[in-house]
Amino acid sequence: MATTTIAVQQQQGQHPEKPALSLANAASKTNLLSVHHTGKNVSTYSAGKGSKPDGVRVLALHEWKQAALSLAEAFQHDEVAMYLVNTPDRAHWTPEQKWALHLRIMEFVTYAHLLKGLVVAVGPNYDCVQLWMPPGKNMDDYLTLFRSGMWRLNYLLSAEGKQRFFTEFLPLLHTTKHAVMGARDDDSWYLVYLGTRPSGRGKGYARKGLEFVLSRADEEGRAAYLESSNVVNREFYGRLGFVMRESIQLTRGEVPVTMEIMVREPVKGEVKRG
Template sequence: MSPYPPNVDDEIRVVGLNEYKEAARSLAEAFAVDDTCRYFLDTPDRAHWTEQQKWELHVAILEYITYSHILKGLVTTVGPNYGAVALWMPPNTTNDDWLTLLRSGLWRLQYKLSAEGKKRFFQEFLPLLHDTKHAALGAREDDAWYLVYIGTRPQSRGRGYARKLIEQITAQADKEGRPCYLESSNAINPKIYRKMGFQEVRRIHLQRAERNICLDIMIREPGAGPQPEPEKPEQLEISVMAT
């Protein structure tokens, strides 16, 4: 046994409503250059915007999303200064009711996003995620733990914080006999997720920008161990038509 007291900064804790801005700021820094997050900002009708204006909108979007998950979900953090933050949607839970949309501020995106940004977010992105989750999980859709966002601040990377947040819930899901579900917007992440028992089941595309943006859909079955590296992973592809 170590003679030193445990580092409280390395203990996972639940984020409260009074902390939503700090948790969202951590996610904003983690996803600052993420293609999917930039998808709603880098639109032709906002080409005149400065990076500072886009950054402020990026932070606002994540504040609304973080607040909604504190209200109707689970937000956890670990590490000093919100080193890593995870947004989960527990089984049999939803945060798309009108009261949560109003309280979280998500309704403000109807006015803050550009015309093209609104099409990308409300007409393409959200319906595609909903339909893909339903197609991938089928009758188990409501039984799954859904990892909506997980991010680590740049200065906190390499310490295993994200893995710690994920393994807390995968251990609980194993006890409950439930699957876990996520979308990965970073090409390097599926290899990491496979080590925690996730496997790719689909790839989806966002298509309204000049180039397609891909997200890998992954599911972890209860009790799953590390997955072997496939030589040529076979993936079913679902994409939404741009209109």
């Protein structure tokens, strides 16, 4: 997804705080658990320090903070990402307070994908970061909810932010993906986030990362699914085989926020099977 933020220097850190088990009741109120799981075989990738020949690297868990900061910068002005932060009941917050919450959200989501999904980076400074959920995988179990810090959203978001996230955003994305993909809902690759820093734009990083995962999807004969929060991305994704299926809107704000649903069918004969 296109971004408009500036790059800043990465910093090392500890992973998000782990809650005590006595706080499990709080997690049950967040409605983050999906209604289904699957036991299908899925592809796995090993994280490591070395880059692939095209410069794509699968990230390891200890890199959560660098990856999250890159995504936070990339989506700092994105209407969908900031939909949970820029709420009327947080109008009095300073830009610094809003940035801090935005960064925390990205840290939680990134850590969860490092635990249960696939996180790839391209570029020398985590210039482009992509969060994928492989087929048959999800981050909806209680252990991941706690370890990633996602449970904290029930306390960090404002009253309106919680309404937007738990009663509008999550249900809309869940029902839309199921309606569009049908029986393939759990048998497809899901691009959850793709963000490129301004300093990394125009270098082909986003395309390289996408081709790395899409080549595996082609090998497996599986589709790929995404929600795009910026209409200018339609042409970019289209060149990689994605087709717009429909658009959806978040409507609790003053101005509706639109997301475009795009699906890419597997391409046969272009990827050498292992």
